[in-house]
Every structure is written in structure tokens, then in C-alpha cells.
Amino acid sequence: MGFYLRMRRAMVALSTLSALVVAWFVLTTVTGLISSGRFPDPFATWAAMRQLVSPGYAGSTLVVHVVHSLTLVLGGFMLASTLGVSLGLLMGWSRKAEAFINPIFLLLRPIPPLAWIPLAILWLGLGDAAKIMVIVIAAFVPNVINTSTGVRTIEKTVFEASQMLGTPRWRFVGEVLIPASLPAIFTGLRLSLQAAWTTLVAAELVGALAGIGLVLNVAQQDIYPAMILSAMFVVGVLGWLMTLLLGFVERRALAWRTA
Amino acid sequence: MGSISFDNVGKVFGAGAGALVALEGITLTVADKEFVAIVGPSGCGKTTCLRMVAGFERPSSGNISVDGKLIVAPGPDRAVVFQQFALFPWKTVRGNIEMGLRNKNMSLAQRMPLVDAALKLMNLESHANAFPHQLSGGMQQRVAIARAYVLDPAVLLMDEPFGALDAQTRVVMQEELVRLARLNPRTVLFITHSVEEAVYLADRVAIMGRRHGRIKAIVDIKSVRLAEQWDQLERIEDVMEQESFVHLRSSIWKSLREEK
Ligand SMILES: Nc1ncnc2c1ncn2[C@@H]1O[C@H](COP(=O)(O)OP(=O)(O)OP(=O)(O)O)[C@@H](O)[C@H]1O
Ligand SMILES: [Mg+2]
Numbered sequence: 015m016g017f018y019l020r021m022r023r024a025m026v027a028l029s030t031l032s033a034l035v036v037a038w039f040v041l042t043t044v045t046g047l048i049s050s051g052r053f054p055d056p057f058a059t060w061a062a063m064r065q066l067v068s069p070g071y072a073g074s075t076l077v078v079h080v081v082h083s084l085t086l087v088l089g090g091f092m093l094a095s096t097l098g099v100s101l102g103l104l105m106g107w108s109r110k111a112e113a114f115i116n117p118i119f120l121l122l123r124p125i126p127p128l129a130w131i132p133l134a135i136l137w138l139g140l141g142d143a144a145k146i147m148v149i150v151i152a153a154f155v156p157n158v159i160n161t162s163t164g165v166r167t168i169e170k171t172v173f174e175a176s177q178m179l180g181t182p183r184w185r186f187v188g189e190v191l192i193p194a195s196l197p198a199i200f201t202g203l204r205l206s207l208q209a210a211w212t213t214l215v216a217a218e219l220v221g222a223l224a225g226i227g228l229v230l231n232v233a234q235q236d237i238y239p240a241m242i243l244s245a246m247f248v249v250g251v252l253g254w255l256m257t258l259l260l261g262f263v264e265r266r267a268l269a270w271r272t273a
Numbered sequence: 274m275g276s277i278s279f280d281n282v283g284k285v286f287g288a289g290a291g292a293l294v295a296l297e298g299i300t301l302t303v304a305d306k307e308f309v310a311i312v313g314p315s316g317c318g319k320t321t322c323l324r325m326v327a328g329f330e331r332p333s334s335g336n337i338s339v340d341g342k343l344i345v346a347p348g349p350d351r352a353v354v355f356q357q358f359a360l361f362p363w364k365t366v367r368g369n370i371e372m373g374l375r376n377k378n379m380s381l382a383q384r385m386p387l388v389d390a391a392l393k394l395m396n397l398e399s400h401a402n403a404f405p406h407q408l409s410g411g412m413q414q415r416v417a418i419a420r421a422y423v424l425d426p427a428v429l430l431m432d433e434p435f436g437a438l439d440a441q442t443r444v445v446m447q448e449e450l451v452r453l454a455r456l457n458p459r460t461v462l463f464i465t466h467s468v469e470e471a472v473y474l475a476d477r478v479a480i481m482g483r484r485h486g487r488i489k490a491i492v493d494i495k496s497v498r499l500a501e502q503w504d505q506l507e508r509i510e511d512v513m514e515q516e517s518f519v520h521l522r523s524s525i526w527k528s529l530r531e532e533k
Binding site: 169172175196 | 349
């Protein structure tokens with residue numbers, strides 16, 4: 015995309031968002047059409063946000079909550095991606111492996127990741143380990159599916175060219191199999207990151223010592239809508255930033271398609 | 274060295290009621306440094322012949338050997354140039370050409386001069402660091418040819434390598450291949466739909482029939498080319514205007530027509 019086109023898109027996005035904030039302001043503060051008990055006005059939300067940043071809320075400051083949540087989500091995401099992409103490569107490459115693993119997969123897939131939370135807590139307690147387990151379960155699946163589909167849709171001639179050139183096994187995996195499936199792998203990674211983030215926030219709602227989900231949970235118990243909204247805002251912005259970062263990595267990694 | 278020999282080769286796809294006899298009783302020898310083209314109607318089994326030499330398919334009966342050794346698997350001694358190029362799009366031109374040499378465990382110092390020579394031979398020096406999608410079809414096919422040549426293979430296998438190119442690029446590539454064949458003669462098995470291309474490039478042309486994939490006739494071109502001194506002519510259209518060329522072309526063409 016050209017610089018001007020990008021600027022224009024950014025301007026449009028900015029004006030949409032400003033319009034939304036103005037509407038919010040009009041509906042709450044100015045006209046009172048929505049009562050502040052149900053939905054906080056911009057000022058209350060701003061105040062709650064400042065409180066969250068410092069002195070803090072639900073036991074810690076915003077930075078501590080965010081660092082805690084991000085550590086878990088990135089740890090879980092990386093673990094899930096490493097496992098999921100490896101398994102996906104194996105299942106895409108070997109019909110035998112696929113025949114063995116797929117039935118287990120079909121059995122477990124209809125279970126929503128959040129349904130694992132009770133078992134995870136029972137096994138691993140309310141701490142971080144249980145959350146990592148649930149994140150891994152949630153984030154693992156899209157990686158496996160997309161990677162194995164990616165491998166299976168590689169053109170036959172790519173394999174044949176690689177055989178003809180006498181490519182040894184590990185170089186084949188690293189320089190042919192993985193790059194050829196990389197576009198599909200990244201589709202999986204994007205879905206997986208979303209799943210990891212959603213699942214983490216949900217898991218923290220159930221029980222946590224710190225984290226952005228805990229803020230939401232405590233704010234609900236305190237009947238503090240402005241804080242809920244602030245925390246939701248933080249969840250949204252963090253999710254957006256992570257996707258943005260992954261998109262940046264993807265463009266670098268797939269530069270050979272567009273360079 | 275590099276001679277290919279088909280000894281009474283048959284190929285059947287599938288089994289039982291759905292079995293399809295693709296090839297039967299193919300016997301053909303391509304001598305060292307000889308350029309043999311195969312022409313024949315669509316579906317007669319040309320690609321299957323080439324894929325068996327490459328090691329991608331196994332004959333159902335008979336033997337295929339290169340330099341007397343039976344073919345068991347694909348390998349860099351039998352380099353293939355695919356119709357759809359089959360380059361690695363995530364590797365640069367240099368990376369693509371270099372891959373086979375790295376697989377032979379050559380050091381960078383050993384590979385560099387070979388890759389540079391291949392780039393020069395195919396007029397690709399200025400695009401060494403480009404990715405395949407940045408190149409035109411003709412250039413991509415030149416990369417594929419360079420990738421095959423640099424392996425220093427015993428035989429080169431080309432399945433309609435210029436089929437995906439437009440007419441002008443095709444002519445340029447044909448001239449290029451003739452130039453290459455003179456500079457650096459190879460054993461080549463070349464498949465094409467174009468009779469003109471076969472007569473222009475090959476030492477011998479094998480004509481395949483439609484029924485049960487047999488070789489119907491083998492036409493010697495080389496003796497005519499030498500006698501008529503086609504090699505003195507610079508451009509492809511000059512060769513194609515020669516009476517001897519026209520005569521060979523139409524006799525092969527007639528033989529093919531009987532098949533349709
Ligand atoms: N893997 C396969 N499985 C089953 N049948 C096949 C397979 N490969 C080729 N065939 C059949 O074998 C016959 C010969 O095919 P082949 O591709 O060798 O023909 P061809 O002469 O190269 O044709 P074209 O000129 O159209 O490329 C065809 O009838 C084709 O359908
Ligand atoms: Mg064919």
C-alpha cells in the first residue's frame with residue numbers, strides 16, 4: 015500500500031472512532047439517554063483508567079496486570095504453536111500419522127477450550143500452570159489444522175523438484191516443507207493468537223492473582239462499570255497490538271511473495 | 274557419460290478392471306550426448322516415459338537404466354526441467370540454482386564459480402537476487418534450466434519446458450537451448466507437442482502412437498542437419514525455411530496425423 019493510501023485509511027479510521035466517542039458522550043453525559051448506572055460516561059471511564067494505571071486496582075497496577083497476562087498468553091501461544099505446527103507438518107506429510115492422530119483430534123475438537131478450565135484447575139490449581147494448559151489447548155488446534163492443510167496443498171512438483179535435487183531430509187523440512195506451507199502456517203498462527211488471548215481472559219475471569227481478566231472480575235463484583243469498560247478497552251488494545259505485531263512478522267517472513 | 278536405455282518397458286496405472294495400459298513395449302536408447310525428442314498425441318504416455326527415467330514412477334514391466342544402472346529413485350544425476358518451472362518461490366534465483374550443489378555438500382568456495390557460470394550462461398546475472406515471482410515466464414524457465422545444468426547431470430529430462438511460454442519467448446529459448454547444446458553437449462530427453470521444435474532441437478525424434486503407448490517410428494535428424502549445414506544458420510526461422518527441414522517436419526507431421 016502506498017503512503018498516501020495508508021494515510022487516508024488512517025484518517026478514515028480516526029474519524030470513525032472520534033464519531034463513536036462523540037456519540038458516546040452525547041448519549042451519556044449530554045442527554046442522559048443512557049443512565050450512568052448501566053453504562054459509564056467518558057469521564058468516569060477516564061477516571062477509572064487513571065485509577066487502574068496508578069494507584070492500581072484489584073491488587074496491582076495496570077502494568078503488573080498487563081505484564082502478567084501477556085507473559086501467560088505469549089508463553090502459551092509459543093508452546094502451542096511449536097507443538098501445533100510440528101504436529102501439523104507431521105499430519106500433513108504422513109498419511110499414517112494423520113490416520114492415527116485424526117480420530118483423537120475429531121473427538122477432542124468439539125469440546126470448547128473453556129470447558130477444560132475446571133479440569134485444568136483441578137489438576138494444576140488456580141495458578142498460571144492451569145491457564146497455560148487451557149491456552150495451549152485452545153491455541154494448538156488452529157495451528158494443527160492450518161499447517162496440515164498447508165502441507166497437503168503443496169504442489170507435487172515442488173516435492174519432485176526437491177527430490178530431483180537430492181535434498182537431504184532435514185534440509186527438505188527446513189527449506190522446502192516449512193517455507194512452502196508458511197502462508198498457511200501464518201493463517202493458523204493468527205487464529206491461534208486470537209484463541210490464546212480470548213481463552214486467557216476467560217480463564218482469568220474464573221480465578222487469578224493478577225491479570226486483566228482479574229480486573230474485569232473484581233470490577234464486576236464491585237459493580238464498577240467504568241472499570242469494566244476500561245479493562246475491556248485494555249483487552250481490545252492489547253489484542254489489536256499483538257495481531258499487528260504478528261502481521262509485521264508475517265510480512266517479513268513472506269516477503270518472497272510480494273518483494 | 275550418460276546414456277538412457279528403455280528395454281521393453283510397459284507401464285500400467287491402477288489394477289483390476291480400472292487398470293490403464295499407458296505404455297507397452299517401449300524400447301529406445303539415447304546415446305551419450307544425444308538429444309532425443311519425443312512427440313506424440315496427447316495422453317500417449319510421453320510424460321510417463323520421462324517420469325520413469327526421473328525416478329518419479331516405476332515401470333510395470335521391463336527395465337530403464339542410465340549408464341547401465343537401473344533407476345531406483347530420483348536423483349541429481351537425472352536433472353528435470355518441469356513444464357511449470359517448479360522453482361522454489363521462497364528462494365532467490367541464486368538460492369534456487371545453488372540448492373542442488375549445497376545438497377552435494379559443496380563448500381561456498383566450490384559452488385560460487387559454478388553458480389556464477391550458470392547465471393552467466395543463462396543471462397541471469399542481473400537477477401541473481403530476485404525472487405521467481407519478480408521474473409517473466411521465460412526468465413523463470415531459464416532459472417530452471419540453469420538449476421538443472423549446474424548439477425552437471427548425466428542426463429537432462431525436459432517435459433514441454435517451453436509449453437507455458439508465449440511464441441516469441443519460446444523461440445528465444447529454443448535458440449538458447451541450441452546454443453547451450455553446442456557449448457556444453459548433454460544427453461537430453463525432450464518432450465514436446467511441437468514438431469517444429471523437435472526437428473529444430475533434436476538429433477533424433479521418436480514418434481509415439483496413441484494406442485497402448487508404443488513408439489511408432491524414430492526419425493534421424495542429425496544426419497540431415499549435418500549434411501545440410503543447419504548449424505551455419507544463425508536464426509531459427511532461417512533453419513525452418515530450409516527445404517530439408519520442411520520435408521522432415523511434414524513427414525513427421527503426417528505420421529502423427531494418422532494417429533488422430
Ligand atoms: N498417476 C497416474 N495415474 C493414472 N493414470 C495416469 C497417471 N499418469 C498418467 N496417467 C495416464 O496415462 C496416460 C499417459 O499419460 P501421460 O501424462 O504420460 O501422457 P502425455 O503423452 O504426456 O500427454 P500430454 O501430451 O497431454 O502431456 C494417460 O491416459 C493418463 O491419463
Ligand atoms: Mg505430458
